[in-house]
Amino acid sequence: MFILSSPSGAGKTTIARKLLAQDDRIKPSISATTRPMRPGEVDGEDYYFVDRPTFDQMVEDGAFLEWAEVFGNCYGTPRAEIFHGLKHGHDFLFDIDWQGTQQLHQRAEADVVRVFLLPPSIDALETRLRGRGTDSDTVIADRMARAKAEISHWDAYDYVVVNDDMEHCFAEVSQILHAERMRRTRQTGLVDFVRKLTR
Amino acid sequence: MFILSSPSGAGKTTIARKLLAQDDRIKPSISATTRPMRPGEVDGEDYYFVDRPTFDQMVEDGAFLEWAEVFGNCYGTPRAEIFHGLKHGHDFLFDIDWQGTQQLHQRAEADVVRVFLLPPSIDALETRLRGRGTDSDTVIADRMARAKAEISHWDAYDYVVVNDDMEHCFAEVSQILHAERMRRTRQTGLVDFVRKLTR
CATH class of the missing domain: 3.40.50.300 (P-loop containing nucleotide triphosphate hydrolases)
Structure with missing residues (x-):
């Protein structure tokens, strides 16, 4: 990482x-976020766009390697995807x-x-x-x-x-x-x- | 180092x-040695050639960062020179x-x-x-x-x-x-x- x-x-x-x-x-780490998608952004490329209940559930499940709330929006790094990628080199x-x-x-x-x-x-x-x-x-x-x-x-x-x-x-x-x-x-x-x- | x-x-x-x-x-670390100088070797370039009593005294004084005896000859890294060089970048x-x-x-x-x-x-x-x-x-x-x-x-x-x-x-x-x-x-x-x- x-x-x-x-x-x-x-x-x-x-x-x-x-x-x-x-x-x-090397690949980009793609964060999950609760902030609305902006014009031109692609779900799964720029971010994984999720709603707040989904994000909160992921936090509770320990699904993030790190996460933060900035100006009312949440951002987090999904652990499963990172470890899957690391395992594959x-x-x-x-x-x-x-x-x-x-x-x-x-x-x-x-x-x-x-x-x-x-x-x-x-x-x-x-x-x-x-x-x-x-x-x-x-x-x-x-x-x-x-x-x-x-x-x-x-x-x-x-x-x-x-x-x-x-x-x-x-x-x-x-x-x-x-x-x-x-x-x-x-x-x-x-x-x-x-x-x-x-x- | x-x-x-x-x-x-x-x-x-x-x-x-x-x-x-x-x-x-980066500079070479030049060792002190008790082994005889060979033709073509230069004192202070290839090694510092010293006699056994000098080497033993240096060991006793803690003048070496590391040293070893190999096939009856001693080799050691003089600490003072290394630290002087490191300090100068x-x-x-x-x-x-x-x-x-x-x-x-x-x-x-x-x-x-x-x-x-x-x-x-x-x-x-x-x-x-x-x-x-x-x-x-x-x-x-x-x-x-x-x-x-x-x-x-x-x-x-x-x-x-x-x-x-x-x-x-x-x-x-x-x-x-x-x-x-x-x-x-x-x-x-x-x-x-x-x-x-x-x-």
Whole structure:
């Protein structure tokens, strides 16, 4: 389970999309949500859209690896689907915040790699959060405050990558993914392979 | 401290040389030894050549991070030099066996990454150990037995890489080195960087 977190404006979505496009083995973790479907969204691709009673029942059944309520809407990662995929050799990319990361990490069953992206400077972050410049200073200040709050949890991650250049940042995140796959404990065929070598 | 171990015949020396040639930040760990200098060897480059009383005194002074006696000759990693280099931002490549790896890993002060290389098959290993074909079957059998004994310690390593193709294996080992440098705990400037971002 490969977790990518960052304050908004640090380029996480671009890096995540690129990783999913270029690596066949990693799949997106698709959350269940109670929020209404938006135009253009596809059930089972963007989210699993469920009603509140269904979501609550899933929480009660322990069907989520992590879940949260944000502005009255619920979001959760369905455990069955993730473990089914992992068993079949897939990795999963999680685009979640530090609280979801903490929930996931605390589950003994979860083998996670946690990567945090940082903007290269506070000015670069503000420039990105200003976007097309149509938002008021109050809105921008609020976004900056939330970004700084998210950044303050940087030390709950295994890896930190500064996104000073998108291509460079992507290469670094890819290296982390590939290296972590080579961990002895994650190579499921090794025991048999070594047995053959030493018999 | 980046440790590369493998049975002989798995291509470790080639991978190590390539890594040292292509990466400015990683330096070879140079051992002290009591064995006589061979023609072509340079003191302070291949080894630090010392006499036995000097070596024994260094052991007594705790001057080695790890040391061993092999066929009557002593070999040891001088701690002062390693820590001086680490403080100045260098990484060190250790070409040591599983026993040296264990000694190094057990030191609380040592931040190690342990990589084990495996041959792609037992036949490939034997072909390489036969070399130019001038050695007797007894010699080959002894080499194979020693290689298998070394392989049996594969599970004391963080990463395992199968050397089926030298270029591919080198790329994988490089990815591990680069990824491990991005670990939060190894990026010394991060605390100040984040402080600037969030103030």
